[in-house]
Amino acid sequence: MNDTAELQVREEHPCHGGVVRFYEHTSRVLGLRARFGVFLPPAAVAGQKVPVVYALAGLTCTEETFLIKSAALAEAARLGLAIVTPDTSPRGAGVEGEDKDWDMGTGAGFYLDATQAPWSDHYRMGTYITQELPALVEAICPLDGTRRGITGHSMGGHGALVHALRAPAFWKSVSAFAPIVHPAAVPWGEKALTAYLGTEREAWQQYDAVCLLEAGHTHPSTILVDQGDADQFLERELQPWHLEKAAAAAGQKLTLRRHAGYDHSYWFVQSFAAEHLRHHAQVLGQG
Amino acid sequence: MNDTAELQVREEHPCHGGVVRFYEHTSRVLGLRARFGVFLPPAAVAGQKVPVVYALAGLTCTEETFLIKSAALAEAARLGLAIVTPDTSPRGAGVEGEDKDWDMGTGAGFYLDATQAPWSDHYRMGTYITQELPALVEAICPLDGTRRGITGHSMGGHGALVHALRAPAFWKSVSAFAPIVHPAAVPWGEKALTAYLGTEREAWQQYDAVCLLEAGHTHPSTILVDQGDADQFLERELQPWHLEKAAAAAGQKLTLRRHAGYDHSYWFVQSFAAEHLRHHAQVLGQG
Numbered sequence: 001m002n003d004t005a006e007l008q009v010r011e012e013h014p015c016h017g018g019v020v021r022f023y024e025h026t027s028r029v030l031g032l033r034a035r036f037g038v039f040l041p042p043a044a045v046a047g048q049k050v051p052v053v054y055a056l057a058g059l060t061c062t063e064e065t066f067l068i069k070s071a072a073l074a075e076a077a078r079l080g081l082a083i084v085t086p087d088t089s090p091r092g093a094g095v096e097g098e099d100k101d102w103d104m105g106t107g108a109g110f111y112l113d114a115t116q117a118p119w120s121d122h123y124r125m126g127t128y129i130t131q132e133l134p135a136l137v138e139a140i141c142p143l144d145g146t147r148r149g150i151t152g153h154s155m156g157g158h159g160a161l162v163h164a165l166r167a168p169a170f171w172k173s174v175s176a177f178a179p180i181v182h183p184a185a186v187p188w189g190e191k192a193l194t195a196y197l198g199t200e201r202e203a204w205q206q207y208d209a210v211c212l213l214e215a216g217h218t219h220p221s222t223i224l225v226d227q228g229d230a231d232q233f234l235e236r237e238l239q240p241w242h243l244e245k246a247a248a249a250a251g252q253k254l255t256l257r258r259h260a261g262y263d264h265s266y267w268f269v270q271s272f273a274a275e276h277l278r279h280h281a282q283v284l285g286q287g
Numbered sequence: 288m289n290d291t292a293e294l295q296v297r298e299e300h301p302c303h304g305g306v307v308r309f310y311e312h313t314s315r316v317l318g319l320r321a322r323f324g325v326f327l328p329p330a331a332v333a334g335q336k337v338p339v340v341y342a343l344a345g346l347t348c349t350e351e352t353f354l355i356k357s358a359a360l361a362e363a364a365r366l367g368l369a370i371v372t373p374d375t376s377p378r379g380a381g382v383e384g385e386d387k388d389w390d391m392g393t394g395a396g397f398y399l400d401a402t403q404a405p406w407s408d409h410y411r412m413g414t415y416i417t418q419e420l421p422a423l424v425e426a427i428c429p430l431d432g433t434r435r436g437i438t439g440h441s442m443g444g445h446g447a448l449v450h451a452l453r454a455p456a457f458w459k460s461v462s463a464f465a466p467i468v469h470p471a472a473v474p475w476g477e478k479a480l481t482a483y484l485g486t487e488r489e490a491w492q493q494y495d496a497v498c499l500l501e502a503g504h505t506h507p508s509t510i511l512v513d514q515g516d517a518d519q520f521l522e523r524e525l526q527p528w529h530l531e532k533a534a535a536a537a538g539q540k541l542t543l544r545r546h547a548g549y550d551h552s553y554w555f556v557q558s559f560a561a562e563h564l565r566h567h568a569q570v571l572g573q574g
Contacts, residue, residue, distance in 0.1 A: 259301075
């Protein structure tokens with residue numbers, strides 16, 4: 001089966017000399033139609049292969065959120081970086097209760113592969129964002145698959161950290177905005193990991209950045225994390241001090257910046273998104 | 288009655304070293320609760336009076352749209368410019384049919400004062416954005432009322448051009464993205480002006496930028512207009528050549544730039560919003 005089968009460009013808009021596109025395709029991994037967004041900088045529109053940052057959004061968001069709200073496209077255009085934005089979960093899987101809670105099911109896929117029924121048939125965002133989506137988007141757009149970064153916000157920050165630590169040769173640069181660093185130890189994570197992976201906590205470790213660091217997984221580049229100190233989820237769900245402690249113990253280079261007054265919103269994300277892209281560009285040897 | 292009575296801050300978010308706020312208040316002019324947004328740059332947060340650009344959104348939009356989608360706040364922060372964003376119409380006026388069409392009534396106030404029943408009781412966005420809102424927001428925020436600019440997109444571009452030409456001493460700088468330049472001659476405008484102002488076309492001229500130029504109204508600064516040449520509304524609703532012709536005849540300085548491939552969306556607006564802010568800053572003697 002051809003990965004580009006049933007691929008549809010839903011929207012295409014010139015932007016900052018490049019182009020924003022929203023695609024829909026039939027995902028083999030998810031067993032459903034799925035959507036993603038792409039920003040191609042002017043260099044890519046001109047046919048040049050460019051490095052690419054995958055940006056994972058948080059709970060309740062979609063493939064549109066980061067592209068619309070991060071205000072990062074001018075800087076991506078300037079740096080010659082592409083951005084790819086997957087959705088945050090499968091849509092329309094038909095799992096009972098998947099639309100009931102905003103922090104579970106639809107819009108809350110946690111970038112992992114569920115092993116528990118009834119989620120395991122479709123909730124496979126882990127394989128989707130690390131295999132199917134890169135293979136597809138890098139086949140249809142002029143992206144340099146040897147220079148690939150990953151970032152994300154909140155649940156997406158969790159996804160970025162986890163996948164970069166699991167596959168540091170695949171994701172060469174990594175950053176996060178207000179990430180869930182230790183889902184195994186906080187309410188959002190406990191709820192999702194229990195449902196998707198079962199009650200056996202050992203299975204959770206592969207999807208927990210702090211546990212991965214404790215188990216010896218590190219990333220060769222510096223991890224950049226920004227966190228607002230007025231974030232309404234800081235104490236209960238985010239707890240970045242666990243990441244600091246685990247990184248220090250593992251010898252992982254980490255730049256964790258606390259920003260006075262900033263909250264959990266995209267007003268916070270957009271304030272630092274251009275700096276994150278410069279971090280990725282520098283690690284990826286661009287610009 | 289105190290203009291700041293019943294003023295409520297609905298949201299406040301630090302952003303780019305400044306702050307985004309969304310307010311709600313009781314508008315005497317509209318006779319309803321009304322919402323608006325403000326971005327204050329770092330200089331204003333530090334207490335300094337800063338110049339301000341009022342940004343008017345287009346059909347179906349709200350006070351949130353420009354702040355979320357223009358990606359202009361980093362540049363506003365850098366330049367030390369505030370941005371004020373009114374809503375696009377009264378909300379909940381209770382006029383029969385006001386929610387029926389997307390180009391009439393709710394979300395489509397056209398920045399004018401309706402004279403025709405049943406619209407005339409509440410649809411008074413003209414006086415609202417030129418008197419009540421500036422008096423209110425400049426009383427509660429450190430804004431320099433002697434350095435005030437106006438911009439807008441589509442219907443909001445119409446509003447910006449019209450009000451700048453009607454009161455050039457009040458609005459010292461002016462720009463527009465894909466504006467409706469000649470509403471009296473296009474379907475969107477004919478529909479709205481007929482409903483709001485009646486069938487007597489002479490009454491329409493005060494709310495039509497081309498008619499105002501033809502009647503001798505000019506602005507002392509250069510008007511900056513950006514227009515995508517792939518804009519889906521270009522031929523039917525926007526017709527910027529009327530503005531070029533009228534400006535040339537009136538001796539009005541106009542920079543009208545056509546952009547190959549760009550459409551009518553905020554992906555277009557965000558591509559040029561920073562340049563518009565630099566235009567305003569330059570005319571307002573800032574930065």
